[in-house]
Amino acid sequence: MENKNFSVSQINSYLKKKFNMDPKLKNIQVKGELSNYKSYANGHDYFTLKDENSEISGVLYKGRKRNLEFKPEDGMKVIIKGSVEVYEKKGQYQLKANSMKKDGIGDLYISFEKLKEKLKSEGLFDESHKKDIPKYPKRIGVITAKTGSAIKDIITTINRRYPQCEIYVFSTLVQGDFAAPQIVSQLKKSQRYDLDTIIIGRGGGSIEDLWPFNEEIVAREIFDCKIPIISAVGHETDFTISDFAADLRAPTPTAAAELAVPQTDELNNRICEINKRLTKIMDNKLSSNKERLDNICKKQIIKNPESIYNIKQMHLDQLINNLDHYSKDMITKNKSKLRLLENSAILKNPENIYENKKTHLNNLIKNLDYSSKNIITKNKNKLQLIEGSTTLKNPKNIYENKKTHLNNLIKNLNYSSKNIITENKNKLEIIKSSKILKNPNEIKNKKEDRLIINIDKLEILNPLLTLKRGYSIAKSKDKVIKSVKDVESGDEVNIKVDDGTINTKVI
Amino acid sequence: MEDLSFEESLEKLEEIVNKLESGNIPLDDAIDEFNNAMQLVKVCNNKLNNAEEAIAKIVEDNGELIDFNINE
Structure with a gap:
C-alpha cells in the first residue's frame, strides 16, 4: 500500500462518513448519568453522559428541548435517544440527543398502571361513588402546601369568583416520602371542620414530585372521604390515581377553584333575570285581572242594579204561586181521605162495636158457667169416693189396726226385757263362777304371805330375836x-x- | 327566610317563579308569593354581594385557626 499522507481534515471527514453510514449509530438509545450539564446562550445544552467506567460528550440542540418533560440536572439518570456523530472541527465524537427521558420512569409507570387496575377492579373509581360538588359552598377545605403555588391560585380564584366562601387550609408536604402519610392525616383531620367541599392537590412538577398523589393510602383516603372532593394535581396532562379516586378531577388548582365555587356575577345576572320575570308575571297578572274587572263593571247587572231586585221578585212570585198550588192540592187530598173515613162501615153502623162486645161478654158468661159446674161435679165425685172408702164404712178397722200395733209393741217389750234378764243372769253366773268369788281366801293368803315376809324382815331387827340367840x-x-x-x-x-x-x- | 342557604333561597325563588308562570294561581296568593319572592331576591343579593374578600384560614396542627395571607 502506498504510503500517502492524509490531512487531519481528511481523517476526520472520513470518520464522520464512516459513523454516518453505520445504522446503529444513526439511531441509538444510551443510558447514563448526566454531569457538567450547561445551557449556553445560543440555547443549546451541553453535557457529559457517564457510567462507572466511561463517559461521552452530549449535546441537546435548542429545537429538541421543546419535547423535554423535565429540567435536566447533574446526577440525573437519563435515557437519551439520538445518534453518535463526529464533530470534525475538534476531532471528537458526541451523542446528539433527539429526546431525553428520566430513567426509572418506566418502573414508576408500571406500578402506576398496576395500582390503577387494582383500585379500579375494587370499584374505587366507579361513577356510582362520585358525590355531587355543592353548587354554593359556604366553606371549602384545601389540602396542599401552604407555601406552594396551588394555594395562591385557589385563594385568588375563589376571591375573584365567590368571595362569600370561607377557605380552610390544611397544609401538608406534597412531595417526597413523607408527603403521602401527611396528606392522609390532614384529610382525616379536615372531616371535622364542617366543610362543603375539599380541594386536594399541588402545582406542576416531575412525575416523582407528583408521586404522593399516586400512593394507595392517599387514593383510599380520598375514596373514604365523606365530603365531596376535587383533585387537582399538576398540569392538564398529569393524571394521578388521586384524580381517579376523587369525586371530580380538575386539570389545575385554578380550575379546581373554578369548579368548586360559582361565579358571583353569573348569579347576580340570574337573580336579576328572575327579578325581571317576576315583575313581568305580576304585571301581566294584574293587568289581566284589571281587564276582567272592567268587563264585569260593564255588565248589565252592575250598571242596572235594580235588575237584581226584579229577578228576586220574579223568583218570589214563582214561590208564592207554587205554594198556592201545593196547598190547594193538599186540601183536596185530605178532603178525599175524610170522605173515605166517613164512608167506612164502622162509622155508618156504630152499634156493630157494641154487638161485638156483647157477644164476647156472653161467651165469657157461658164459659164461667161451664167451668163452675165442672168444679162442682169434680168435688162431688171426690166426696163420693171418700164416702165409699172402707175406712169410713168400717171405722173399727182403725181401732183394730191400732190394737194390733199395740200388741206387737207389748210382745216386743216382753221379749226385750226377758232378753235383758237372761243376759244379766248369765253375767251374774260368770261373776259367781269367777275364781275370786269362789276362793276369797286366796287373796287373803296372798296378803298374809306378804305380811310374813315383811315380819321376817322386821324380826331381823327385833331385839327379842337377839335374846333367842342367848343374849x-x-x-x-x-x-x-x-x-x-x-x-x-x-x-x-x-x-x-x-x-x-x-x-x-x-x- | 334569612336562615335559608343561598342554594335553598335560589331554588325557592325559581320554584315561585315557575308557580306564578303556570298562571293557575289566585291573585291574592300570587301577590303573597310575589312579596315572598321579592324578599328572597333581597336575601340572595345580600348574600352574594356582602362579602368583599374570601376569608382564608390555616388549620394549625393543634387545631387552631389562623388567618392565612397568600402574600406572606
Missing part, C-alpha cells in the same frame, strides 16, 4: 343397864331372856 337385856327401874354405874348395890335388876324375865338383886 339378855338387863333393866333396872325400867331402864336398860348399859354401864356398871347404872346400878347400885341392892338395886333390883330384871334380866330379860327369851322365854321370860329373871328378877335379881345386885349384891
